[in-house]
Amino acid sequence: MTGTMYRLTTKDFAVLELMLMRRRAFADPAVPMLERKLAESSVVPIGAVEPDVATVNSRVIFRVDDGPAETRTLVLGESSAPVGYGLPVGTWRGLCLLGMRSGQSAPIERPDGSRESILLEDVAYQPEAARRAARAAGQRPHGLRLVYSATADHWPLGGHGKIRQTEGDDPGPSAA
Template sequence: MTGTVYRLTAKDFAVLEAMLMRRRALADPIAPMLERKLAASSVIATAAVEPDLATLDSRVIFRVGGGSSETRTLVRAEASAPVGSGLPVGTWRGLCLLGMSAGQSTLAERPDGGAEPILLEDVAYQPEAARRAAQDRAAGQRGHGLKLVYSAPADDWPLGGRGKIRQTEGDDPGPSAA
């Protein structure tokens, strides 16, 4: 994670800060990486997030070194995604990808001291962009969103019968429990 400026949402930044506090207390080897990530990150408003920015719960397509492309969802913890589909941000690869934009690459430091190039090829799904698109679609609908599918004439009664009034004047049906 050298020489790269990362952009994080306030939520993603807060998740990493909380993770750093826990990892420092446990003397986890990823704590220094978390510190560098937070120091190299700028916080942006959720409304300003571009669709090609990797945020939490984004589905990303990336390549490590000269390897083949992998598709994973950036998650907080491994248990929050189906086996093999999630990439926790508590791992060096997940931490490195969070806050990168599609097409951006960096040299990702491993906890053992080595480093590998990592390239974010594409962001296939991003929750913030999907939410904005859904809100735009809802705002574009006219009226209240309801659609009349059938309208019967006022003098047309079901099964050809006329409606009957249950109660006539002066006819008290008594208590409802009777």
């Protein structure tokens, strides 16, 4: 990872700082890589990060050495995505990809001495860029829309009725 410049959002930088503090306590072999990543990164506000920079929750297309292209979403934890879909930033590859720009490559040296090179081919989706595009189009972020309203005349899936409980109709704790 030496000699490569990364761009981290303030949020991603804070995540890596916390990860570094926790891993130092256990003498984790990833500590030197985390230290280099933080030292070689410039920090940008979340709203100002370029759309071709890999951030947490970005969908990235990358290659390891001369292998086939892989598509993954950079996630914080392993349980944040279905199996095979996410790439935790706590892994060697996830950490390397975080903050890279499309077209950028970087070598990874593992504690066992093995090396591999990662090329970030494309950032297919970046949440920060999607939020900016939604705001520019006058939409709610993430395309959220109201599916059901309690005051609506009709209910979803053809259901209908009223909310049974009214003011002063509280059955109290014995109903539980």
